[in-house]
Every structure is written in structure tokens, then in C-alpha cells.
Amino acid sequence: MLLASTKTKKWVSAFLLLFISAMIWHEEIIIYLFDIPKMGSRSPVVIGVPETAFNPRPTRSYKGPHPSTIERPEDSFEFPIKLGEIGPIKTLFSGEPQYPFLCMTEKSGLGQPKVDNQKKIGITVYDMNKNGHLTKNIVGYSKDCLIPTQAWYYYNRKGTKKFYLLEKANNDIEKIQINGQFVDFIVRVETGIINRYIYSLSVLKGPGELIDKPNSLYWNKKLIYQFRGGVGIGFKQGKNRPTYMLERRYDALSKGYAVAYSSANQTSNTYNIALQEDTALRVKRQFTALYGKPEYTVGIGGSGGAIQQYLLAQNNPTLLDAIIPLYSYPDMITETIHGLDCELLEYYFDIVSKDSRWQQWKQRSLVEGLNARSMDHDYGVIYQLALLVYGKWPFREEGLSECSMSWRGPTQLIHNPHYFHYFKHFTPEIFEGMQWTHWQDLKHIYGTDEDGYPKQTWDNVGVQYGLKALLTKDLTINTFLNLNAKIGGWKEFKSMKPVKYWLFSGLSPPASELSLWSEHNMNHSPDSGITPAKRTEGNIDAIRAAYYSGSVFTGKIDLPILDVRHYNDPELDMHHSFASFSARLRIKEANGHANNHIIWMARKPFELRPNTLKAIDHWMQNIIKYPERSVADNKPEDIEDACFDDQGQLIAQGTDVWDGKWNNRTNGRCLKTYPNFMSSRNIAGSDLKGNTFKCHLQTIDEAIQKGIYGNIDMTPYTTRLKQVFPSGVCDYSKGDIGRPSDIYR
Numbered sequence: 001m002l003l004a005s006t007k008t009k010k011w012v013s014a015f016l017l018l019f020i021s022a023m024i025w026h027e028e029i030i031i032y033l034f035d036i037p038k039m040g041s042r043s044p045v046v047i048g049v050p051e052t053a054f055n056p057r058p059t060r061s062y063k064g065p066h067p068s069t070i071e072r073p074e075d076s077f078e079f080p081i082k083l084g085e086i087g088p089i090k091t092l093f094s095g096e097p098q099y100p101f102l103c104m105t106e107k108s109g110l111g112q113p114k115v116d117n118q119k120k121i122g123i124t125v126y127d128m129n130k131n132g133h134l135t136k137n138i139v140g141y142s143k144d145c146l147i148p149t150q151a152w153y154y155y156n157r158k159g160t161k162k163f164y165l166l167e168k169a170n171n172d173i174e175k176i177q178i179n180g181q182f183v184d185f186i187v188r189v190e191t192g193i194i195n196r197y198i199y200s201l202s203v204l205k206g207p208g209e210l211i212d213k214p215n216s217l218y219w220n221k222k223l224i225y226q227f228r229g230g231v232g233i234g235f236k237q238g239k240n241r242p243t244y245m246l247e248r249r250y251d252a253l254s255k256g257y258a259v260a261y262s263s264a265n266q267t268s269n270t271y272n273i274a275l276q277e278d279t280a281l282r283v284k285r286q287f288t289a290l291y292g293k294p295e296y297t298v299g300i301g302g303s304g305g306a307i308q309q310y311l312l313a314q315n316n317p318t319l320l321d322a323i324i325p326l327y328s329y330p331d332m333i334t335e336t337i338h339g340l341d342c343e344l345l346e347y348y349f350d351i352v353s354k355d356s357r358w359q360q361w362k363q364r365s366l367v368e369g370l371n372a373r374s375m376d377h378d379y380g381v382i383y384q385l386a387l388l389v390y391g392k393w394p395f396r397e398e399g400l401s402e403c404s405m406s407w408r409g410p411t412q413l414i415h416n417p418h419y420f421h422y423f424k425h426f427t428p429e430i431f432e433g434m435q436w437t438h439w440q441d442l443k444h445i446y447g448t449d450e451d452g453y454p455k456q457t458w459d460n461v462g463v464q465y466g467l468k469a470l471l472t473k474d475l476t477i478n479t480f481l482n483l484n485a486k487i488g489g490w491k492e493f494k495s496m497k498p499v500k501y502w503l504f505s506g507l508s509p510p511a512s513e514l515s516l517w518s519e520h521n522m523n524h525s526p527d528s529g530i531t532p533a534k535r536t537e538g539n540i541d542a543i544r545a546a547y548y549s550g551s552v553f554t555g556k557i558d559l560p561i562l563d564v565r566h567y568n569d570p571e572l573d574m575h576h577s578f579a580s581f582s583a584r585l586r587i588k589e590a591n592g593h594a595n596n597h598i599i600w601m602a603r604k605p606f607e608l609r610p611n612t613l614k615a616i617d618h619w620m621q622n623i624i625k626y627p628e629r630s631v632a633d634n635k636p637e638d639i640e641d642a643c644f645d646d647q648g649q650l651i652a653q654g655t656d657v658w659d660g661k662w663n664n665r666t667n668g669r670c671l672k673t674y675p676n677f678m679s680s681r682n683i684a685g686s687d688l689k690g691n692t693f694k695c696h697l698q699t700i701d702e703a704i705q706k707g708i709y710g711n712i713d714m715t716p717y718t719t720r721l722k723q724v725f726p727s728g729v730c731d732y733s734k735g736d737i738g739r740p741s742d743i744y745r
Contacts, residue, residue, distance in 0.1 A: 048121040050143070053099040054434070061447035061455060061541035064548040066744050067274065067315040068556065075282065080289035081149045083212050086114070087194040087286070089144055094278040095444060097196060102236035103145035104263075108198055109241050110147050110191060115140030145237045149192030151211050154246055156185040156254075163187065163246040176254045178204065178218045187253060188214050189242045194286065195279045197264035198240035201287050202249070204256060216291040220256030222617070223287065223294035224249060225280060225320065227301030227308045228261075230268020231410045234441040238263030251610050258294070260287050267304025271332050272442060273311050273551055280312065280319060296620045298613070302326035303575060306563075307553075310583060314557050315550040321623075322560040322616045327568065327575040330553035330583040333457060333546050334691045336414065336438070338679035340458050342368070342403035343411050344487050345465070345680065347517035352486050355479065361399035366469040367483065369678035370576060371569050372401030402677075404516075406574030412518055414438040415490065417453070418498040435493060439542070445549045446542040453493040457546055457738075459538030459694040460489050462730040468683045471710045477717060485724045488523035488533030496521045532724045543693045543738030552691060554743065555586030557596075558631055560619045562612050562639075564600045567674040577601065578676040578688060581662045585689045595632035598639055599658055601674055603646035615639050643670035662688045686732045694738045695730035703729050 077088040090097070103113045103123050112134070115125050122143030126134045153166035156174040166186060174185040186205040191198060206215035226245060240263045249259045263269055264279035284297065299309040299320045306325030313320050329335050345368055349358035357363050364372040412419050417435035439446050439454035447455045465483055469475040475483075490496075500515040523534040546552050563580045580599050587594040598615075602608055615636075622634035642653035652669040659665035662676070679690060685708075686692050698706070700721045704714055708729070714721060721729075 048119065048141075049099045050121055056452035057448075058450050058452070059443060059448045061539075061545040062445045062549050063545070064740075064742075064745060066548055067277075067550040068317070069744055072281070072316070075285065077282070079282075079285045081192055081194075081286055083151055083190075084148050085192075086146050086148055087192050087199070088282065089146065089193070089196060091195050091275060091278045092282065094195075094272065094274040097144070098234055098441075099143065100235055101143065101145060101196065103142055104237045104239050105145055105147050105198065108191075108239045110150070110198070113142035113144075114146045114148075115142060116144050116146060117141050144196050146193050146196070147191075147198075149190065151188060151190040151214075152242060153205055153211065154187050154189055154243065156187075156246075156250075161247060161250045163243050178256055183207075183218060185254060187246055189246065190290075191240065191242055192286075194262060194282045195264060195275065197237060197262050197269070197279055199260070199262040199279075199283045199286065200240055200242065200245055201258070201260050201283075201290070202245045202253060203258040203291060204253065214290055218256060219258050219291060221292075221295040222257050223284070223297045224252055224257050224259045224613075225284070225297055225299050226259055226261040226265070227299055227305030228266035228268070229301065229303030229305045229307075230266060231304070231413055232266075232268040232270060233414060233436060233438050234270045234272065235436075236269055238266050238269035252613060255613075257613070258287065258291065260284065265301075265305070265308060267307065267332070270441070271304070271438060273308070273315065274549070276308055277312050277316055277319060281316075284319070295624065296321040298616050298620070299323040300326070300612075303329070304332065307332050310553045310557070311550060313559055313561075314553060314555075317557075317559065320559065322562075322620055324562050324564060324612050324616060325583075327565040328563055328583060329575075329579045330555075330586060330690070331551060332438075333551050334553075334693070335579075336458055337690065337693060338369070338681045339407050340411060340415060340490065341460065341465075341680040342370075342407035343517050344460075344489065344522060346401070346403050346408075347519050347522065348483060348487055350517070351519070353482070355482075361401060364401050364403070365677065366474050367466040367683060368401060368403050368680050369683045370402035370680070371572055371677050372399065372403070373570075373572070374399040400572055402572045402574060402576065405572040408516060410574075412499050415458075416496055416499055416518065416521065417493050418496060437493065439493075442549075442551070445545050445551065446539075447545065451494050455539035455542035456493070457538050457543045457693050458490065459536060459543075460487075461535045461537050461727055462695055462697045462725060463535070463681065463684045464725070464729050465680060465684055467685050467708075470712065473712075477712070477714070481717065481720055481724060482529060485529040485532040486525050488525070489536030491521050491523060491536075532726075538694050538738070540694065540738050543736070544740050546693070547738075547740055547743050553583065553586060554691075555583070555588070555590035556744070557587060558591070559596065560616055560623075560631060560635070561587075561597045562600065562616055563597065564608055564612055567601055567603055569674070569677055576677055577674060578662065578678060581658070581676065582688055582690045585662070585687070586691065589689065593632065596635065598635075599641050600644070601642075601670065602644035602648060604648070608644060608648060641670070643673055685730060691739075692730075692732060692736040694736060695732055696734035696737050697728035698731040699728045700725060703731075 073093055075092055081087045105111060105113045112125050118140050120141055122141045124138050125140050125142050127137040127139045129135050154163040155166050155169050156163055158172050158174045175182045176185045187202050188205050190201045204218040206217040209215045245259045245261050260283050262279050262283050265276050297320055306328030309323040309325045310330055313323055349364055361372045361374050415437055417437050419436055435453055439456045443454045449455060465487055466475050466480050470480045497520055499518055525531055525533040565577060565580060567577055568575050569577055584594045584597050587597050600608055618636045619639060626634055640653045641657050643651045645651055651673055657668040657670035659668040660671040682688060700718055
């Protein structure tokens with residue numbers, strides 16, 4: 001009975017974990033289940049789009065100039081936006097509005113959007129009865145999700161970090177010290193629409209101010225611009241509740257900082273960096289028109305929020321004066337270089353290879369680079385359930401890799417044009433022409449082909465997966481050749497099929513409808529590796545467009561940077577620590593040094609955040625006082641690279657604490673404490689900058705002659721190597737073949 005009970009619990013656990021994991025991985029499904037309002041029989045769904053929404057004609061890839069070389073146009077919109085009015089709808093310089101566009105004003109607690117058409121374009125808008133409840137009567141439709149500008153006063157309740165509308169106060173308002181006096185902790189919060197996204201401004205209530213006439217007497221003249229992360233491909237407005245920034249930036253607000261934010265600056269809503277800049281500039285204009293020019297503006301935010309800071313500081317140095325990227329990446333598009341390797345490698349390890357070594361999870365790091373480890377709990381049952389469908393013995397060493405833990409789901413979301421989406425679910429006949437990928441979302445940058453599919457940047461031609469493991473003899477020659485012969489690549493967009501997560505397409509699944517790898521969208525060998533599986537070739541024009549458009553962080557940045565992260569590598573979290581070092585290498589390559597780039601790492605960085613604002617303020621005060629000095633020369637002596645323990649106590653600091661293999665030095669104390677991993681492309685021979693989309697190729701004979709295989713004699717395997725790599729292998733010493741030599745022309 002005990003055995004039966006244990007098995008039952010295991011399979012119940014498997015099903016529930018698969019469901020929960022899929023929910024976490026697939027944000028679009030979460031939106032469908034939780035974010036789309038459901039009010040009785042009302043169905044506020046997208047039911048139409050403008051006739052101009054789809055354009056199947058081929059479009060050219062962007063060819064420059066780089067945004068850092070362009071003067072932004074004058075803004076003719078008159079700021080400030082007054083209460084009751086609606087902000088600018090058309091963007092200033094970032095292009096035409098995107099349709100369809102999912103309104104989320106109701107989910108933000110701001111009510112229904114304004115009716116802007118009667119042509120059944122956008123979401124339905126309903127009448128309201130005398131009691132303030134929505135009825136079933138349709139009054140029109142909203143395609144642009146507009147709401148009037150509104151403002152409220154929120155107070156912080158004593159003993160909490162929660163905020164409530166001021167009219168609910170009952171002698172329980174917290175006191176804070178501002179300018180040497182104790183004042184009520186009351187914040188004016190303003191929300192409205194700029195570029196169709198929901199913005200918010202949060203500033204301490206000044207003495208005697210009126211809601212429509214704020215004053216800045218308690219503001220410390222320093223502005224925080226908040227950036228947020230997530231994985232998204234556009235087509236939605238995003239949520240922004242009035243209390244979001246109050247709770248997130250509690251400490252800063254209590255010290256007098258002002259906080260600005262827009263849902264456009266959350267990457268789960270869009271990765272359009274031009275749109276994010278366009279919107280942030282206008283949000284700052286609204287703030288300045290109300291409160292005056294800040295002494296400085298510091299960016300802060302994690303993951304995709306960090307990406308925005310790196311790119312915006314590079315593309316427009318006037319927007320931010322300093323940045324605090326948290327658990328950062330240099331940019332999004334170069335992360336896909338190794339990220340899209342993950343499913344290919346996991347499918348090889350789980351299904352294709354007959355070598356039992358890959359059931360030992362740590363072995364996968366030899367090829368994937370990223371962390372992988374065995375675990376003492378049932379995360380492995382996700383695999384067991386899927387493997388059972390494939391006729392593989394399911395009970396194996398339990399564990400996970402960063403690839404399987406973090407990239408399954410995002411891979412399909414950004415890369416599969418037929419991925420599950422909320423719009424397709426409701427009105428699939430309207431969206432037959434949509435290709436829902438990151439590349440389609442930014443097709444005005446990457447360009448499209450004759451079939452209307454976007455050109456893509458991802459390429460793995462000539463990549464020798466596991467090369468470093470071969471050199472250290474952790475892989476045999478035969479294993480190395482088998483892996484590279486069978487790994488293949490991703491099919492062209494036009495040949496891809498929908499994902500096979502049967503959990504969301506029916507409850508009685510055939511075995512063919514379950515796949516955790518989407519192997520039906522991969523290129524496979526037709527004869528078990530005798531004929532190597534076809535690799536994927538990226539489009540040179542699309543790669544160049546990524547550089548020209550400012551979507552790639554090249555490192556050309558000259559302002560204070562405090563890169564702060566918690567050490568998540570052991571948790572198999574996709575926010576791996578080596579991303580901070582990738583950014584540093586790019587900065588050093590572009591500027592000759594990285595003295596303006598500081599890395600702080602801890603088990604729990606949240607303990608460090610108050611210190612980050614203090615450090616940046618000290619640095620910025622020096623810059624303000626000594627403008628003739630360089631940013632690096634104005635850096636205070638006590639702001640250095642450092643690492644901290646889980647209590648926030650300093651472990652070590654100094655110029656050498658993060659030294660390691662990544663910069664060809666002996667490991668420093670911090671890197672010994674928090675060792676970093678690598679990517680699959682690093683294992684294949686690229687450096688840690690991680691920005692080689694498409695490598696220069698060399699013949700097998702040239703590679704052997706140059707000694708790329710070290711002391712391993714590959715001469716007897718020359719014929720097979722040429723079969724596996726018919727176009728040659730990567731020569732990473734030459735950099736990226738797609739990188740333009742005139743990015744900043």
C-alpha cells in the first residue's frame with residue numbers, strides 16, 4: 001500500500017508540476033486565464049483590427065543610422081497632460097502603432113478604456129448602470145486603450161509597507177523625516193496614457209498642494225525611472241496599478257525620491273527599444289512639466305529592466321544619468337544565441353542520444369555550459385512523464401538544467417510563429433497572417449521575406465558544440481562527432497508547426513500531442529546521423545539590422561553603472577552571473593576600459609538596494625561638482641567591485657575580486673565564492689562577450705592546421721568532420737561576420 005501510495009503521489013505530482021511549470025513558462029496562457037477580464041457573459045476580446053494591421057509584402061532590413069547618432073525630433077505635444085485629458089497617442093519617432101493591442105486598463109484598476117471606434121476594432125466597451133456596474137450593452141470599441149489622466153493621494157499605513165487611499169486613513173499614517181522634519185508619508189500618484197501605454201508618477205505630497213497643482217517641496221530633486229522585465233513579443237498594453245511603484249520603491253519614496261514608470265518599459269509587454277525610449281522621454285517630460293527638472297535621473301530594474309538600461313544609455317545618453325541594472329543581461333537578442341541552443345541540446349540528451357551518461361545531469365554542463373544538477377525532489381517527473389510518451393524508461397536520476405528550467409517556454413514564445421496566443425484563441429480567422437515571434441514583433445528592423453515571414457538572426461552553422469569538453473577529454477571524439485552530427489537546428493519559420501503542449505489543447509491527448517522540446521520544428525538527420533542534420537543559417541541583413549538599430553549592446557556607454565545581482569546560478573535560474581561579465585567585456589572593448597562599471601553580487605541583493613542608491617548618489621554628486629572630470633575619475637574610491645554574503649555583509653572588494661578565466665586571470669576571491677558558468681557557445685569556442693551571431697568559417701584542414709583541437713589528433717577523423725561540417729567550422733578569433741564595421745557611421 002505504501003508503494004502504491006508513493007507511486008500515485010509521484011504521478012499526481014508529475015501532472016500538477018507539469019501544469020504549474022507550463023503556466024509559469026507560458027505567460028500568454030496566464031494572460032488568457034487571469035488577465036482577460038471576465039464579467040458575467042461579457043466577453044471583452046479583440047474582435048477586429050485595422051485593415052492596415054497586416055502587411056505580407058517583403059520589407060527591407062534596417063540599415064541605419066545607429067540611434068546614438070540621431071538627433072531626436074522636437075515634441076509638439078504640449079506637456080503637462082492635465083487631469084481628465086488624454087496623453088499623446090502617436091509616438092514621437094518610434095513608428096506606427098501596433099495592432100492588435102490588448103487593453104489592460106481594467107486589470108490595472110483604472111476602468112474601461114475610452115470608446116474610439118464603432119467598427120468592431122479592438123476590445124468591446126460596455127455601458128454602465130446607475131449603480132456603477134457594467135451591463136451587457138455594448139457602447140463601442142477601443143483599439144488604442146485610452147484613459148484620462150487621473151491622480152490620487154495614497155498614504156503608508158504605520159507598521160506596514162502597504163499604501164491605501166488617503167480617505168481611508170484613520171490616525172494610522174506613517175511619519176517620515178524630510179529636510180529635518182517629520183511629515184506624513186503621503187504620495188501623489190498620477191496615471192494616464194502616453195504612447196498608448198499606462199504611465200505613473202509617484203512623488204511625496206507637498207505642503208498645501210492641491211491634487212491638480214502638485215508642488216515639489218518634499219521631493220529631493222532626484223528621479224528614479226523604473227524599468228521592469230519579463231519575456232514578451234508586443235501586442236499588449238500591460239498592467240500598471242497605481243500602487244505598483246509605491247510598494248516596489250518604498251524605501252526610495254520615504255527618502256524623497258520621485259519614481260516614474262510606464263508599462264511600455266516592461267519587457268513582458270514589448271522589446272521594442274525605440275518605443276521604450278520614445279515613451280520614457282515623454283514620461284520624463286510630463287514629470288518635468290509638473291515638478292521641474294531633476295538633479296539627475298537614475299534607472300533601476302532587473303532582467304529585461306536591466307537590458308533596457310544598458311541599451312537606452314547606449315542609444316540616448318541624455319535619457320538617464322546613471323543606471324542600476326539588477327540581475328542583468330547586456331541585451332535580449334544576443335541572449336537568444338545560446339538560449340535557442342537549449343531545446344536542441346536537451347532533445348539530443350533526452351531522446352536522440354543512446355549514451356546513458358546524459359542521465360547524469362551535471363554531464364550536460366560539459367556541452368550546455370550552463371549549470372545542471374541532480375536534485376532530491378520531484379522536478380524530474382516532468383521529464384519522466386514526457387519520456388514515458390516516447391517509450392523511454394522514465395525513472396531516472398532526477399534533476400534539471402538551466403536550459404530545461406528556464407528556456408523551455410520562452411524559446412517557443414519568442415521563436416515559434418504558431419505559439420499559443422490570446423488573440424488567436426478568440427478570433428483565429430482574423431490572425432492567419434500573423435507570425436508571432438520576437439522577430440515578427442520587430443519586423444520593421446529585421447525585415448521580412450517574400451512569404452511575409454521575418455528574417456531572423458539565429459545561426460548555428462559551423463558551431464562545434466562541446467569543443468572545450470573535447471579538448472579536456474571530457475568528451476570522446478566519437479561522442480563529439482555524434483552530438484554535432486545529430487544536433488541539427490531550427491526549421492525556417494514558414495515550416496514550423498504549433499507547439500505540442502496538449503494540456504492546453506485538449507484533455508484526452510494522443511501521444512503525438514505531447515512534446516517538451518518541439519522537436520517537430522527541428523531539423524533532424526534522416527538516417528541517425530549518417531547524414532548530418534541540417535543547421536540553421538541566420539540572415540546577414542537581419543543581424544546587421546540588430547546592430548544598426550541599437551538592439552545589440554556594444555558597450556559604448558559612459559555613465560555610472562552599478563550592476564547588482566543575486567547569485568542564482570545554483571538555482572538554475574536563467575539570470576546567470578556571467579551576463580554581468582559579458583557586459584563588462586563589451587564595455588572594455590568599446591571604450592578601452594570599464595572603470596565606470598561596478599559589479600556587486602550577493603545571495604540576496606535586496607539587502608544591497610538602499611546602498612546602491614547611496615553609492616550612485618555619491619558618484620553623481622561628484623559628477624555634478626566636478627563636470628570637467630571623466631565619469632570614471634568621479635567614481636568615489638569606496639565604490640568598488642564587491643561581493644556580499646546572504647546577510648549583506650561584505651566578503652571582499654577591490655579591482656581584482658572578479659578576476660577569472662573570463663578575463664584570463666587567476667580567480668579572485670569573489671569569483672571563488674560565486675563561480676560563474678558559461679554558455680553553449682563559450683564551450684564551442686566563443687568568448688564570454690557572447691555577441692557572435694554568425695561566425696566566420698574555416699575549413700576543417702585549416703582548423704586542424706591552426707591547432708584548434710589542441711593535442712587531440714583529429715587527422716584520422718578528417719573525412720567525418722567534413723561530413724558533419726560541410727561548410728567548415730567557426731573561427732571565433734575573427735568575431736561576428738554579421739557585425740557592421742560602420743555601426744556608428
